Amino acid sequence: MKVGFIGCGNMGGALARAVSNVLNTEVYIYDYNTEKSASFAKEIGAQISDSISIAKECDFIFLGVKPNVLPTVIEGIKDNLGGGVIVSMAAGVSLEKIKGFVGDYPTVRIMPNTPVAVGRGMISWCKSESVGERQSSDFEKIMSKSGRMLYIEERLIDAATAVAGCGPAFVYMFAEALADGGVECGLPRDKALTLAAETIKGAAEMLLETGKHPGQLKDDVCSPGGSTIEGVHALENGAFRADTIGAVTAAFEKTKKLGK
Numbered sequence: 001m002k003v004g005f006i007g008c009g010n011m012g013g014a015l016a017r018a019v020s021n022v023l024n025t026e027v028y029i030y031d032y033n034t035e036k037s038a039s040f041a042k043e044i045g046a047q048i049s050d051s052i053s054i055a056k057e058c059d060f061i062f063l064g065v066k067p068n069v070l071p072t073v074i075e076g077i078k079d080n081l082g083g084g085v086i087v088s089m090a091a092g093v094s095l096e097k098i099k100g101f102v103g104d105y106p107t108v109r110i111m112p113n114t115p116v117a118v119g120r121g122m123i124s125w126c127k128s129e130s131v132g133e134r135q136s137s138d139f140e141k142i143m144s145k146s147g148r149m150l151y152i153e154e155r156l157i158d159a160a161t162a163v164a165g166c167g168p169a170f171v172y173m174f175a176e177a178l179a180d181g182g183v184e185c186g187l188p189r190d191k192a193l194t195l196a197a198e199t200i201k202g203a204a205e206m207l208l209e210t211g212k213h214p215g216q217l218k219d220d221v222c223s224p225g226g227s228t229i230e231g232v233h234a235l236e237n238g239a240f241r242a243d244t245i246g247a248v249t250a251a252f253e254k255t256k257k258l259g260k
Helices: 010-019 034-044 051-057 070-080 095-102 114-118 133-142 154-165 167-184 189-210 214-221 227-237 240-258
Strands: 002-006 026-030 060-063 085-088 107-111 121-127 147-151
Touching: 002 010, 002 051, 010 026, 010 034, 010 060, 010 114, 026 034, 026 051, 051 070, 060 070, 060 133, 070 095, 085 095, 085 133, 095 107, 107 154, 114 121, 121 133, 121 154, 154 167, 154 240, 167 189, 167 240, 189 214, 227 240
Parallel strands: 002 026, 002 060, 060 085, 085 107, 121 147
Antiparallel strands: 107 121
16 A cells, blocks of 8 residues: 655654554655655655655545644645545544545544554544545554554544643653652662653553553552552642643643634
8 A cells, every 4th residue: 555644743754654664555755844854764664755646646645734734735635636545633623624625535534642653652533434444444454553543433533632642741741750759769860761651651551451440550559558648649739630631621622723
């Protein structure tokens, strides 16, 4: 399959890197920053192309551009679409709005996160009615090295974006703070960061593998009168959970505005 990427910023580039690891897949990229795209193409074994050629020849056309740029990009390629599937990752831009640009053309809307670059992403997606079963199957195949796919009703995709799309930034902030705490307690920075990252990774796997409620898993760590419950108390004093909920809802509201 031929897979093209128009726009290779942080997200488009991360996806292109993941797709380049899928067998029997040819990756084509185009970005206005020609020097950067040439270097990136060499790195992942992709071919440099242009937006018109990608639209004409590729089975999947990923549009890795900002929501405000999307209409201009689609206007530039819509008369040259050759039967592939458009894949939009523009936050807040609905399938109905894209339909207004290209008509009833097969379109997939995705909301990935940056860990797709290491094959551990979380990708929420939905599709227009014009996307066939074979196209859906092929899409899941080319995304197989990106991470976990979650098909979701489009009305929920902005909320999914606020959790999974924005969430890595929140987690990185927590990881940095966790490591900072270790440094304050005397740990070298590199060891504190390793401890923080592996702890977050292990806790996430525990949550997924056991299926237990996070509150129960938290309780399992908190011995009566122990050090963990003392730390939990400190987090509650700082409104840790309320602030996290607020971060997600703020991101959700902003995502809705981006599509307008």
